[in-house]
């Protein structure tokens with residue numbers, strides 16, 4: 444069992460200490476462990492070219508990214524090779540640092556388990572060209588723990604955005620821990636309680652991987668979403684049927700206060716639409732095919748319509 448630690452923090456900073464402590468816990472349980480510092484890698488941002496999708500659906504490829512000269516293939520291979528992850532991130536401006544979002548965008552559609560299942564099926568059935576094919580390791584059921592660390596309580600978007608990294612690859616998030624009020628570099632190494640909690644997080648990922656993934660138990664922050672445990676929900680005040688939507692898994696429902704506690708109620712028929720479930724991913728792909736990816740009847744007029752904007756304003760760029 445291989446568990447990969449990814450630290451998005453400073454070299455020997457608090458995140459690194461906590462991720463290493465979690466990896467020590469995983470190692471105690473028999474896991475083989477490895478750590479990557481995201482800051483050591485060069486990652487270019489996704490350009491939205493959709494080459495990864497074309498590669499899978501039209502060229503029989505594995506969904507490779509066309510961007511060259513960066514470390515994406517390195518981290519892609521490390522993630523594919525892993526069985527589980529410990530993802531640790533400092534909080535910058537209430538969110539994880541942008542490099543994690545850059546990685547998330549690069550992994551997003553290209554590594555989406557639903558997309559890879561459909562592409563693989565089409566390739567196998569001869570309905571799409573078959574070349575090297577989709578990496579079979581894309582279909583491993585992985586487990587992860589998410590560890591966020593901040594110098595204050597400005598943390599609202601940290602764990603939710605970290606969870607999005609796991610979502611597309613269908614990684615089962617079995618723990619989410621937030622460590623607040625830790626600011627000076629590495630100082631968390633003096634806080635035994637936090638170190639023990641991080642170690643338990645790593646042990647739990649290893650324990651989870653020793654059993655069938657269906658038996659996974661979530662031990663982290665309870666949150667309010669009963670499906671993905673997100674604490675972040677969006678209130679859509681003008682929607683009478685579904686005034687609340689989970690900020691992470693997109694499931695819709697209502698919020699009530701029961702015995703002084705906030706309760707997020709979801710109808711049985713809406714549960715399968717959660718984006719953390721494969722059924723929700725397939726429903727989303729259907730939605731895209733039927734709505735936004737369907738060309739309008741006057742599609743042939745598009746080149747002419749775009750001329751107006753092509754001719755308007757040259758780009759301002761730095762000189763030299």
Ligand SMILES: Cc1cc2nc3c(=O)[nH]c(=O)nc-3n(C[C@H](O)[C@H](O)[C@H](O)COP(=O)(O)O)c2cc1C
Pocket residue numbers: 451452453455456457458459532533534535536537538592593594595596597598624625626627628629
């Ligand atoms: C650019 C920047 C923005 C930050 N913003 C926040 C914030 O919004 N909330 C918070 O709790 N801590 C914030 N911090 C503090 C760090 O999260 C904190 O120092 C953390 O321990 C850094 O982890 P590291 O040692 O692993 O790098 C910020 C730090 C930096 C450098």
